[in-house]
Amino acid sequence: MRRAKPARRSATRLLALCGGMALGLLSPAAHGADVEYGRYLSTECTTCHGVSKAESTIPDIHGLGESHIAEVIKAYRTKALPNPVMQNVAARLGDEEIAALAAYFATAKRPK
Amino acid sequence: MSTLGLPMLSAPALAQGKPRVVIIGGGPGGATAARYIAKESNGAIDVTLIEPLKTFTTCFFSNLYVGGFRDYKSLTHNYDKVRKGGVKVVHALAASIDRDKKHVVLAGGGKVPYDRLLVAPGIDIKFDSVPGYSESAAEVMPHAWKPGAQTQLLVRKLNALKDGDQIVMIAPPNPYRCPPGPYERVSMFAHVLKKKGFKKSRIVILDPKPTFSKQAVFSEGWEKHxxxxxxxxxxxxxxxxxxxxAKTGEVKTDFTNYKPALVNVIPAQMAGKIARDAGLANQSGFCPIDAASMKSTVDPNIFVVGDASIAGEMPKSAFSANSQAKVAAMVIRAELTKSRAFPARYSNTCWSLIAPDDDVKVGxxxxxxDGVIKASSTFVSQRNESADVRKQNYKESIDWYKGITADVFG
Structure with a gap:
């Protein structure tokens, strides 16, 4: 598993939404995240997140840092972030599933 | 990770070359399944999509065309990228399914053999569910509940109205495609009348149901706008x-006779003909499926996704069809190539525009x-939400359309 790419513009915007949330330093994948499961789970995300541009209300999440993705999903799960669509998506994700998703998206390329 | 208890069939095709998946219907269910099976199997599965039309016009967002927020062309998509994604696209009408011989018979006479078949034909209109209504009556009183010429006819009739003309919509009984759709459409009718400066025109909805989707926020929005x-x-x-x-233009209820300038009849619906002819539907007219896989309960080699299926608590929507197709694609791959199977997870969100920048959503x-697809968590827009929230919903819906059409068609 190669290291996550630096967060891009959309990631920075999401990060700002998270306020001063402390981000984990270790990659979840390093702790055995199930990337194949994450790839399956990601199909729920790609309905909306496939073609996003910078100005989109639905950010591109391909290639974002693992820890960042995990923390943002968890923030939706606790409703610290506001969108009900994402709160609903996150509501049923356990920590293992969030780690799997984060590990997958960290290395995933945006669909062509 | 738990896996589904899926039967791993002997799959004789595996010994003879690539396993073959055939998909009937190139809409949100069928095209999604085709693309995901082709992509995720890396060419290990031979995928054929059978769709008579060379371009697909989405029913979702067609109300925004009715309201003048989008042009018709923006709803139309082709299959070029589906093809580039490794799918054989056959533009022909699938005439029948021979379940014993496991092949699809095309209207032109060709046969397309399959190891697994995914059927996504969408809906057919039950014209006789409204007395006096018929396919020919729909040329005068459009249903516009399947995309294409009907939607364009409805818009032409709407744009020809004069101030004081009345519109009557007959809403459909459950279950039907796009639960909030009739009420978003009426909102778009009202928006067009308002934009024209009409003061005297009125819209009547005759509903066979005692309640409807997002009723609280639609009612609030209608009163406001x-x-x-x-x-x-x-x-x-x-x-x-x-x-x-259709000859006199009248609509009759137990209490009143109407003679409106525009009648929009949205009848009851059923699974597309090919699914019913193949014996995949039950008495309801729709197709029962296994909740964990979208596999037909009457044929282990066939899957049914989208509006034609009985998907428990999921609404009949493009989002649902897209979600169901991904589960079916995962299960089909697992059966044919022994890839990992995962627990089924589905989702849906429906956005509805009430007026410019006033958009509501449910998901x-x-x-x-216990064998039925059930909602594990839900949300719906509330009354008295801020204008900013509603405007954000609208922007989100536009971005969603870009996202899902790219997911479906590439």
């Missing part, structure tokens, strides 16, 4: 919809519970 213009009648008010007469996550 179009006061006195929209009258919704449940069965207690109209007493029963007696029928229509849920779904999972199989």
């Amino acid at each position: 179009y006061p006195g213009v929209i009258e919704w009648q449940d069965p207690k008010i109209h007493g029963g919809i007696k029928g229509v007469d 849920a996550s779904y999972e199989p519970v």
